[in-house]
Each structure stands twice: as structure tokens, then as C-alpha cells.
Amino acid sequence: MTTDTTAQSRYRFLLIQGFRLPSDSPYLHRKLDGPKETTVMDYPLLAPMLEGVAWDVHGGAPTTYGNWPVENRREFMHSGLARLPIVKEACESGKYNAIILLGGGEPGFHEATELARPYGIPVSSCAWSQMHVAAMLGSKFGVIDLAESHSSYYSNLILQHRMEGRCASIRLINFPHDRPGCVSGRPLHEERAKARSGERSVAVDEAVEQAVAAIEEDGAEVIFMSCSGLFWLQPFIQARLDEMGWEVPVLHGYKCAISTAKAMVDMDVTASGLKYPGDRPRRWRRKKVV
Template sequence: MSVTNEAEDMAATARYRFLLIQAFRLPEDSPYRHRRIGAAREQALMNFDFVGPLLQDVDWEVHAGALTTYGDWAVETRAEFAFSAAARLPLVREACESGKYNAIVLLGGGEPGFLESCEIARPFGIPVTSCAFSQMHYATMLGNKFSVIDLAENHNMYYYNLVIQHRMADRCASIRMINFPHERPGHEVERQFHVERDKARRGEFSVAVEEAVEAAVAAIEEDGAEVITLGCSGTFWLQPILQRRLNELGWEVPVLEGYRCAITLAKSLVDMGLTASGLTFPDVRPRRWRKKKVF
């Protein structure tokens, strides 16, 4: 047997066969593209240094996402999330129809197209997980209430809707903002979040880190948070740093980020042989239907 055929056979029999799909893809010439993606899949996945260990037993691929149609900057507003959701759904359907995967992980903190992707994937028996949904559910297993650290006012309010959508309003203590919005035409910013990220990774002083620590402590002391989560996927790099800083301050509080939560939840659903409910996401013409839906 050739090496290629052996690898293909191993992939076909792997317990976990995941496709990770990015929320969007900026054009190559975008001035707002601050992360250059290499050919290797590890380079295409942000924060691979602490996400990678969870993928060691997974046969996985990562899709760069659909090219943005609203412009060449990162998604923040409701309208931009809607465009991104519509662009991602054909990728989900194609992945389901391919028969190659037994779970799909939607990357991106705002999880555009998550519910619609669950609807597409359910008839194929494929579970779909996403970052906000997974973080919130893990957070509620670890403490009474969680808070979200996020980076822009418009993104905060979009995420606020996700908290309500996932029926977590009574478990979410607060959304705390550190004001580092993405750059976009006509709104260039002096405080660039990717610059702060690079400083932190070099071990240098980072204003973003200090403000995130301050926000997390305030969420604990003032809002009643017992778990900290992160909103936009651009903030996920903060997780190990924020966890360490809170521990040093004596706060024994879990800090979660979306990628690891979504990957771990996908594994759990595959292990249990579960996907979304056919009552929550019915077929176009379901075999059984209910005359009344109650709240």
C-alpha cells in the first residue's frame, strides 16, 4: 500500500473528521489584513500554539472562509455579519454533501450562520459547533454567571443578541468592553489590537492586556461573574495571558475562548452520536409536526 493510500485510509477511519470554517476571508490586497496565512493548515488557524493540542487526535482541515462581499475590512456590524453568514452557508452545505466530515466547527466569535448551518447539517447527521454558543454552555457548567470581554461597541451589541438567542440572559453577568475596534475605511484607529497582541507575545507591556485584566476583575467584583469568556475571535489570544494574570491576583476563575470550546464540544457530540434536534431544526416537510409551540 502506498503512503498516500494509507493516509487516505487512516483519514477515512479517524474517529474525528472535522472541517473548521473561518467566518470570512479578506482580499489578499486588503490593507486591513494583519495576519498573513501560509499554506500549512496550522498557519491558517489563529492561536494554534494552544489550540493545536486538542486537534492531535483529529483528522482536520481548515477552510479560509468565503471572501467578504461587504468590503475589505473585518466584520463588526449586524449587516456585515449577515453578509458573512450568507456567504458561509454554501461552504457548510458542500462540506456536508462531501461525506468527508463528521462534524463542522464554525470559527469566529460572532458565529455568523450558526443556526442556519445546524439546519443544513442536521439531515446529514453532522453536528455543528460555534464559538459563542460553545463558550456560553461551558461557562454555565463552571460557574453561576459569566461575563464577556469584547472589543467594539457595535460588536458588543451584536454579541448581546447572541446571549439572548442562546437563552443565556439570566446566566450572563455582563459584557465588558475594551475599546479596540477593527480598522475600516474612514475609521483608522490609533490603538491597533494586532499591535498590542504582538507586544504581549514578545513579553512587552500591552495596554490591551492591562485593560482586559481590569475589565475581568471588574466583571468579577462588580457584576458577579464567576467565569470569563471572550467575544470577538480577535480577542482569543488573550486567554492564556488573562488566565495567568487572574491566577496571580488570586482569582480562581476559568477564562474560556471559543476555538477550544467549539472543538471540544464537537468531539463530545461525535462521541455521543448526537446532532441537533429535528424539532428545533425541522425538515422542509417533516414526518411529524406540532400544532402548538409553547414558550
């Protein structure tokens, strides 16, 4: 783990990656080691938000299901469980006043929040943050997702966060992660490189097409991406929508997670003890309405 937090900083954050692939994985497309800025995806977009923040990044727990990126329910369950000891160690260290779970599917978010609450440490994550920020900016949000299996999992997150009434739709561009025996031939990291070099990217084109459809057909007033592997699309979709005249915000998951972590620290609040009760709460209810 890369470390430089100081007790004097107002914001002392630990960013935890969703998972860590083996260094020899053929499906690895981000740096695992080196300066912390190089290991966080889209860092140039995040740098202004992290200015003045004392932050560390943990590379995440090694994957236990295989050597490819997480995409389906089973893999998210593995990753969520593996991340909890990292959260516990961070809370016990006394170094941090907020924890940010990286990864669009936020594996282990509820469990991490339950674990961190007795320490007075708020936990922020990408799906949770994007949904709540989107709900402040518009009546309905549209989600751009990368694969059928991922969207099946992500739809559960929308229900868990009780945001089904604010979700206009989840629309797919079908760029699934490669895995053994299943190669899509549409690698997202290559599309990202094309877009950033000024070349035409099919992923950008299809994401913009689905964003427009979410606006025109589904009633979306805010757009965001479900998977951190898609977050790089944010500035490209925003620019294209602006060119078309659509005054619709497009959110970036990491930016939302950092912003909500700062807000909770500024307000000196963490999760409710009624939503995430301890083992023996001082007060308990005889009735809980679902």
C-alpha cells in the same frame, strides 16, 4: 482549502473561517494560505486538542461588504449567508462528521446547523460553545468585547442562545477593527505581538481590568472573549487572574468549539429536529412554547 482528513479517523472535522479578506487588504493581519496550521489563529494553543483529529480548514467566503474584518450586524449577516454554501458542500462530501465555525460572532451558526442536521452532522461554533461551557463551570459568565457595534450584535447571540440569565455582563475594552475612514490607532495585532514578546500590552491591562470588574461588580464566575480577534488574550488574562488569587476560568473560543464538536461526535448526537425542523418533518407540534 487545505485537506488531509481520512475516513479512518474518529474525528473528521472541517474548520471554516468566518470570512476571507482580500489578499491586498490593508486590514489583513493573519495568513490566508500556506500550511493549515499557520492559517488558524492561536494554533499553538489548539494543537494538543487537535492531536489525533483529522481536520481541514477552509479559508472562508470572501467578504462582500468590504475589505475589513466583520464587526457590526450588517457585516455579520453578509458573512453568515456567504458561509452556507461551504457548509452545504462539506455536508455533501461525506468527508466530515462535524463542522466547526470559526469566528467569535459565529455568523450563520443557526442556519448552518439547520442545513447540516439532515446529514447527521453536528455544527459547533465559538459563542454557542463558550456560553454552554461557561454555564457548566459557574452560575454567571462575563464577556469581554472589543467595540460597541460588536457588543450590540453579540448581545443578540446571548438572547438567541437563551443565556441572558447566565450572562453577568458584556464589558468593553474599545479596540475596534480599523476600517476606511475610521482608524482607532489601537491595533489589536500590535497588542498581541507586544504581549507575546513579553512587553506591556494596554489591551491585556484593560481586559484584565474589565474581567476583575465583571467578577467583583457583576457577579461573573467565568470569563470569555466575544471576538476571535480577542481570543489571544485568554492565557494572559488567566495568568493575571491567577496571580491575583481569583480562581476563575477564562475560556478560549476555539478550544470550546473543538471540545463541543468532539463531545457531540462521541455521543453520536446532533441538533434537535424540533429546534431545527426539516421542510416536511415526520412529526410536528400543534403548539410551540417560546
